[in-house]
Amino acid sequence: MxxxxxxxxxxxxxxxxxxxxxxxxxxxxxxxxxxxxxxxxxxxxxxxxxxxxxxxxxxxxxxxxxxxxxxxxxxxxxxxxxxxxxxxxxxxxxxxxxxxxxxxxxxxxxxxxxxxxxxxxxxxxxESREVLLAKVAGGMQGVLQQAVSLVAAPLSQVARLAAALEQAAQEDPSIIGGAGTPAAVDQEPSTDDTTDAAPAAEADIAAAPAADTETATAVPDTNPVAADAAEEN
The missing domain is CATH 3.30.70.1730 (Ribosomal protein L10, N-terminal RNA-binding domain)
Structure with missing residues (x-):
């Protein structure tokens, strides 16, 4: 050559x-x-x-x-x-x-x-490149299907729950809007009420001994021995 x-x-x-x-x-x-x-x-x-x-x-x-x-x-x-x-x-x-x-x-x-x-x-x-790619594609497709199922299942449950709630709300609007009059809430007494009640209570306590004295004076002495001694004198 x-x-x-x-x-x-x-x-x-x-x-x-x-x-x-x-x-x-x-x-x-x-x-x-x-x-x-x-x-x-x-x-x-x-x-x-x-x-x-x-x-x-x-x-x-x-x-x-x-x-x-x-x-x-x-x-x-x-x-x-x-x-x-x-x-x-x-x-x-x-x-x-x-x-x-x-x-x-x-x-x-x-x-x-x-x-x-x-x-x-x-x-x-x-295995050839085509076979390996086919297996990888098949595996990925299976994984994607599982992922779609996992995502779709909760969404379908939420959709069913929303539909049920909507139907119930149509039958009874109070489920969403609320019904009845709210219960009265107990309130603590104010400072002014407490101040006004205190002098009245003190007045009642001060008047009590006077009432007892008047009652004691009005009751006559009914001791028989004392009565006889008075008659002899």
Whole structure:
């Protein structure tokens, strides 16, 4: 490959490394052209399956700041540049490898971290982004329904209570407006009443001894011994 072509190939690979959400390295030794076409078709728009020279891939990965791939870029290696959900692509590669054992998963890179072959398979066992979002949406919908029920229940009770109160008020307006004359409130005697009563009470007390004296004077002496002595004299 001429030098300008190599530079262009490195620049293209570097751009794919930088723009991809994940990268998976596979060995395709022994796979037919038809099998590789089927693999590309199965990945669809989620990934790009490319075959390139290991030396060019190594240079492009370094320029893109991707580390950990050098020791795995040995032998016939194809690169899967993930454009969509990495979990979906990992599942596609794993499932294809089950029916085509010649496809060997070497490893990959996700969020700048290198993944070995076992970690890529573990990634394939996870649920896809769509499934997780559907579960989250379903959970949120359930929580929202519970929240609506909790809020709506007290409001409906208040509405029923208000309707009952309105009906009762129509039948008996006194429930709201009040009825009857309020009871008189006992009041404490005023200072003037207390002052006027005191002299009257003192006058009654002062008059009592005089009345007793007059009563005592008016009563005749009925002692018989005294009467007889008076007659003899």
């Amino acid at each position: 001429a030098r300008p072509d190599k530079a262009a190939a490195v620049a293209e690979l570097k751009d794919k490394f930088s723009s991809s959400s994940a990268v998976v390295l596979t060995e395709y030794r022994g796979l037919t052209v038809k099998a590789l076409k089927d693999l590309r078709r199965s990945l669809g728009e989620n990934a790009t399956y490319a075959v390139s020279k290991n030396t060019l891939t190594t240079i492009a990965a370094r320029e893109a700041g991707v580390e950990g791939l050098d020791e795995h870029l040995v032998g016939p290696t194809a690169i899967t540049f993930v454009d969509g959900d990495p979990v979906v692509v990992a599942k596609g590669l794993r499932d294809f490898a089950r029916t085509n054992p010649l496809l060997v998963i070497k490893g990959g890179v996700l969020d700048g971290k290198f993944l070995n072959s076992d970690e890529v398979r573990t990634l394939a066992d996870l």
